[in-house]
Amino acid sequence: MFKGLKPIQYAGREVWPLIEGGKGVSATNHMSSGAWAAAGGIGTVSAVNADSYDPEGRIVPQVYREMTRRGRHEELINYAVDGAVAQVKRAYEIASGRGAININVLWEMGGAQRVLHGVLERTKGLVSGVTCGAGMPYKLSEIAAQYGVNYLPIVSSGRAFRALWKRAYSKVADLLGAVVYEDPWLAGGHNGLSNAEDPRAPQPPYPRVKELRDVMREGGISDDVPIIMAGGVWRLDEWNDWIDNPELGQIAFQFGTRPLLTQESPIPPDWKSRLMTLEEGDILLHRFSPTGFYSSAVRNPFLRNLEARSHRQIAFTKEEIGDHQFALDVGVGTRKNFYVTKGDLQHAREWHAAGFTEAMKTPDDTLVFVTKEEMAVIRKDQADCMGCLSQCAFSSWADNEKNTTGRLADPRSFCIQKTLQDIAHGGPVEENLMFAGHAAFRFKQDPFYSNGFVPTVKQLVDRILTGA
Known part of the structure; x- marks a missing residue:
């Protein structure tokens, strides 16, 4: 029997321990994130080249006019800040005081620190926390402290968190909102698979998350600071043993792939339709990304x-x-x-x-x-x-x-x-990179989505809270 979830305290408010994964470059936006927060969870606005809008509400095309890469880089940073600010403000309005709004950045994106400063400066009082991965974001806690927001590092091992904690985070311990454990074999997008780990030999997450909690305890971090399990999370009844487990402390759950298929999700209809056709094994863990990181996407x-x-x-x-x-x-x-x-x-x-x-x-x-x-x-x-x-x-x-x-x-x-x-923004789904987690094949198998049903975010959150 599913134990059920209890609300947790986060950023001074009571929320469900359910986090929307912040998928970059407009795969999450104010509509999905605001709706997730309105449902009582933590919505996550992607601050990675988010869309901004003109006075009539139309998306502003990101056209680069400078002749040099340095010039275009400055244009990109301006687009990124303006877009993320617009998304945060709109998401906050949709949430109407319920749940919480985080932003997500990739540490290895161009101008990451400048973007963070620019967004947090212009959204004071609206953002509860910053999630950040794809690299070793040592300065994340320092930046969060300047604006009084929580920081939530994304790691794939206890070893990585130990390095971050000892070098920087221990100095800003009070703003550590949670630690996101992202399963490097199951999560979509860029993964933190190290050179010492075999991409073909996935390791079960429980021992790795238990090790992460042990590292956190070594640092004097309370068990009330959640570890957020990300990657491979679909039904919560499959994680029943993780809930109220004294070995793990407070656990929360991040959903990245399932929110793609909601009415508020901003991805185009063809992308949503393609998600319903995927078979097990259709997601490829590959190393073609120009970041140098492993990443997971549909093998189209x-x-x-x-x-x-x-x-x-x-x-x-x-x-x-x-x-x-x-x-x-x-x-x-x-x-x-x-x-x-x-x-x-x-x-x-x-x-x-x-x-x-x-x-x-x-x-x-x-x-x-x-x-x-x-x-x-x-x-x-x-x-x-x-x-x-x-x-x-x-x-x-x-x-x-x-x-x-x-x-x-x-x-x-x-x-x-x-x-x-x-x-x-509507380009051909078979001719572009389509990030997805390795559980995406379950859209086709899950009766919740039968007959092409696409839920609202509220319907999805309510469904998740039942364990299914």
Whole structure:
């Protein structure tokens, strides 16, 4: 029998321990977040390139007019701040004093600290807390303290939290609102899978969350500070043993994928329809993201193309070394001194004959073979870079004095800003990156969604509170 949830105290108010995951680039907005808070939970406005509006209420297109990447980066930060402020204000109005409103940022997004300062300065009294992951956000607590809001770091291990706590967070212990444990094998979007962990060998979350609580206790953190379980959460009756469990302390639950399929969800109808067709295994944990992090998304033609591109890849040397004795005679034009193995030379000729006539260098001394059309798109996307990440493998942009990573731009990746903006605003779902958690296949199996039923956020929260 499902134990049921009890409300918790958060930011001076009573809320359900149910958190809406803050999905970036307009996949959550004021409508979904405000409705989630109005239902008594914690709604999360994404502050990652959120939409802003003109005086008539129409979305302002994010058009970049500056000629330099640095100039476009400044435009991007202005868009990000204006958009997040607009979303927070609208969400707060919808919530009407119920629940709470958080904002979510990616630490590795371009200008993350400037965006945080800009948003919190202009939304004083409206934002209860800041969730932040995708990196090691050491300065998160310091920024939160300047505005008197809670901070909620997103981690995937007790080890990561220990490092954050010892270096910075222990100095602002009173504003630690919760710690989000994001399962690196099950969550959608960017995941905190470390190099020491096998992406093909998922570990059960309970021991890892228990370890996280132990680390928190070592730091003197009260068991009343919740650990928020994120990734793979669908029905709460499946987490019954976690509720009121003295080993774990206070537990709350974050839902990222299920709120995508609600009436208030801002994602386009085609995206919602596609969610209802997914089968188990249709979500791919991959490493094509220009962030360098693992991430999880629907294995649609967009991702399959990236997989195929990486498969059309051979190593080369600039001199005849070992098995690399054969001069490459396709894909490189008049360029000389690309030596490959006999087998790879044969592969390259086959790809060239199939229309993949252009060889593009990667930072790892390999070549990937693409069509002329594909190479033109890659080159244009790289040239149009607006610095949406602190470091971008695809364009070699970095938010530093020289604005470069010092590495060759990687054609095996893609412009994440372009594809996420496109899918969020009605672009083809099969031709763009479609983030989703690994439980997304359950939309098709769950009787709650039978006959194409799309609930309101209130109906979804009420359903979740029953355990189902």
